[in-house]
Amino acid sequence: MAKGKGKGPQGKRITLKMAKNLIRVNFDGRRRLDLSKMGITTFPKCILELADVEELDLSRNMLKKIPNTIEKFQNLLWLDLHSNQLDELPKEIGTLQNLTFLNVCNNKLTTDSLPEELNLLKNLRNLNLGLNCLDSIPTTLGKLKELTDLGVFDNALTTIPKSVKKLPKLERFNVKRNPLPELTEKEEHVDSIKRVETLYLVQEKDLCSSCLKMCRGERDELHKLEDMTPSSSKKLSFPLLLTPNSSAKNKQEEWRVRGTTP
Structure with a gap:
């Protein structure tokens, strides 16, 4: 038998030096570690040495698991895990209290594999759960009162919990391509969400x-219209x-x- 036969793909090995060279500073001063599209199959342990970054991009890889050591990244504001092969998320993700953006779109997540601890992300504003295997939305997501964007498109949802519909700051709610019988085509993109311009x-x-x-x-x-309309009040310039x-x-x-x- 040939050596290594039957083993899965090993993926690209990320070293600490390589990871350090991939850190960039955004226009807003945040430090971002971009490991997207690197062919990674396992979470690189070396990046725990860089756990003080504010943004971490591991999207478009072949990751099957995110370890509980993700809790080391306490400064994270932005975490992108989309387009991997994840079939679960660790409960420790709920410890990332500063997180405002989480994208786990295009994975293999089921409703049961979403940890209840997601509801601890009190500052989360943008959550993308699209293109997974969800058959329902956990009612506990209704505790994410800061959410403005929620994507659950391309799943197997048949109902939307009232607790999620009534999220106070929700502006964009994408439920497209789900078997939701109670929604009309017009309501598919935003289900009775009040938009504030x-x-x-x-x-x-x-x-x-x-x-x-x-x-x-x-x-x-606008200026032409103003010139045509007489007004006694002085407008600010x-x-x-x-x-x-x-x-x-x-x-x-x-x-x-x-x-x-x-």
């Missing part, structure tokens, strides 16, 4: 050329600021952490 002021230098052109055009149209709708802010987030939500 917010206005953000941004400087011209922060916009791309196409957005800048669009906003200038809208501003010029912001010469260096543009006022696009809230999609400007949302787009900035998508450009930075573009996930797999369709």
Whole structure:
């Protein structure tokens, strides 16, 4: 028998030196360790030496398990594990109290393999559970009061718990391509979620050329309408600021952490 026959793929070996060289500092000052698309099959133990990073990207690998030592990463704000082969998450993930973003999309997770400790992530704002094997959403996720984005698309869900529907800050709730008989096609993307449109002021230098052109055009149209409408009140002027709708802010987030939500 040939040596090594029958063994699974070993994957790429990550050394501490290699991992250190893959740390980047984001525009907001966060340190990000990017180990995505590295062909990793097992969680690299060496990166426990770098557990003070704020962002960890292990997406698009072949990981089957996340060890309980993930609890060492107490500074994590952002954790991306999408597109692996995970069939469970460790309960220790609930100790990452600073986490605001968690993406476990496109794995092999079932409802039973989601640890109850997920409800301890009190600061979590973005949770992506899409493209897994969920047949229900744990009602305990209703305790995540800071959630604004929740993705559960492409699962086997037949109902949505009321505790999740009533999350106070939920703005985007993607339930597409689930066998949910009580939802109409129009309701599929957002199930009775109340959207709040917010206005953000941004400087011209922060916009791309196409957005800048669009906003200038809208501003010029607005000025024309103002010139045609007599008014006795003096309006405030912001010469260096543009006022696009809230999609400007949302787009900035998508450009930075573009996930797999369709």
